[in-house]
Amino acid sequence: MATITIKNTGAIVEASPAVSILNNLLQSDISISHLCGGKAQCGTCRIEIIEGEQYLSPVTKEERIRLEKFGNPEHARLACQTYSYGDIIIRIVLPRSTGR
Secondary structure, three states: OEEEEEOOOOOEEEEOOOOOHHHHHHHOOOOOOOOOOOOOOOOOOEEEEEEOHHHEOOOOHHHHHHHHHOOOOOOEEEOOOOOEOOOEEEEEOOOOOOOO
């Protein structure tokens, strides 16, 4: 199974390609903001892809629109809209906020 390494913490979690990176992280108790509940509406689940971009699902229309609001940061993706099919290394941009 593929893995997601979180550069912020050094944690390594198994990545199921059947669920988004956001859900993989949440299932492994990794702290990440997701105020809209994974609907590509808020952008708080932004991650920076450090290694393994070639193993990610294509950018969705909704994800592209939201990332444009943040100036299309290089190597940025929304964890709620991205699926991993191989080993990746990421950095979580925002920690989990209160209430989620």
